[in-house]
Amino acid sequence: MTTPPDVLRPTYERWKKAGYPTQPSFAWRPESWRKRLQSTDIPKAEFTLTDCIQTIVERTAQPEDGSRPRIDRKLVTTLHSPETLVVNGAYVEQAVVTAFLASMIWGYGATGYGPYRTARVLTSDPCAIAHLTETAERAQATADGGIDAFDHIAESRKNTQYLKYLGPAFGTKFLYFLTAASSTARTTPVMDAVVRRWFRTHAGIDLVTWRWEKDQYRTYLEALDAWKGEFTRKDGTPFERDDVELLIFSHSRGDDEVWDSAPVTLSTDALLDLLQSDIDQIADRIDSPHGPALLQQLADWVARSGATDS
Structure with missing residues (x-):
């Protein structure tokens, strides 16, 4: 067609x-994400998921009237930029996980089950953080990085728990922001x-x-x-x-x-x-x-x- x-x-x-017009920002609940993620144990990680949430909070718009902070596409895209994710030529796991969490916050919006489902992705795969980092590297490496990352996840899921519970509907939200933030990769939307x-x-x-x-x-x-x-x-x-x-x-x-x-x-x-x-x-x-x-x-x-x- x-x-x-x-x-x-x-x-x-x-x-x-x-x-x-662009898609408007929306209010989110940092406390809901903190509550769920503070009890989520990520083996071998040198940071906590609440550290990542705090980074997002510090970057989101804080209304003067004291209402909940707001998040939008532009902010989430910034958190996925290579300038944010890469230090001394290597992708930093904490930055990648922060970006992933931001894409899930944006994707789930005001629904109440986003923190639970996101925590499940991070705990059901023993190597979830390494696999998210690998996904970020692949997505931003070449012009067709988004497709390459998608195909790699599809192939890896055949016989392993590679990013278990992260389906394409939300996985492509992560890929979208990774490619949209890259000057190398062509944007691959949700x-x-x-x-x-x-x-x-x-x-x-x-x-x-x-x-x-x-x-x-x-x-x-x-x-x-x-x-x-x-x-x-x-x-x-x-x-x-x-x-x-x-x-x-x-x-x-x-x-x-x-x-x-x-x-x-x-x-x-x-x-x-x-x-x-x-x-x-x-x-x-x-x-x-x-x-x-x-x-x-x-x-x-x-x-x-x-x-x-x-």
């Missing part, structure tokens, strides 16, 4: 009319349940996001590459992959939810997405596609009923 689905054009026009449902509905492409499959990420990125030339940024330069992903996310979740920083009520699509993340984790653990397939049937039924929020 060399041209973007028709639904992207009006989304782009609304985005342009709104002044090319491929999660929101993207999967959108592609199935509007592009006729079935992406697998509940387990690591090499060809799936390539299929997704090839579509973004084919479509990005149809749109331009505010300065007139062509879109990049993550610009297209922003339009897809905006269309799927609703422009107001993405572009309005005020609190919003979650739409039916957003609630389905939160449920999807649970189902994806279970499917990845037991290596079965049945749960995601059943949830897709539910999503299709909701769509046919016309009950989705506008």
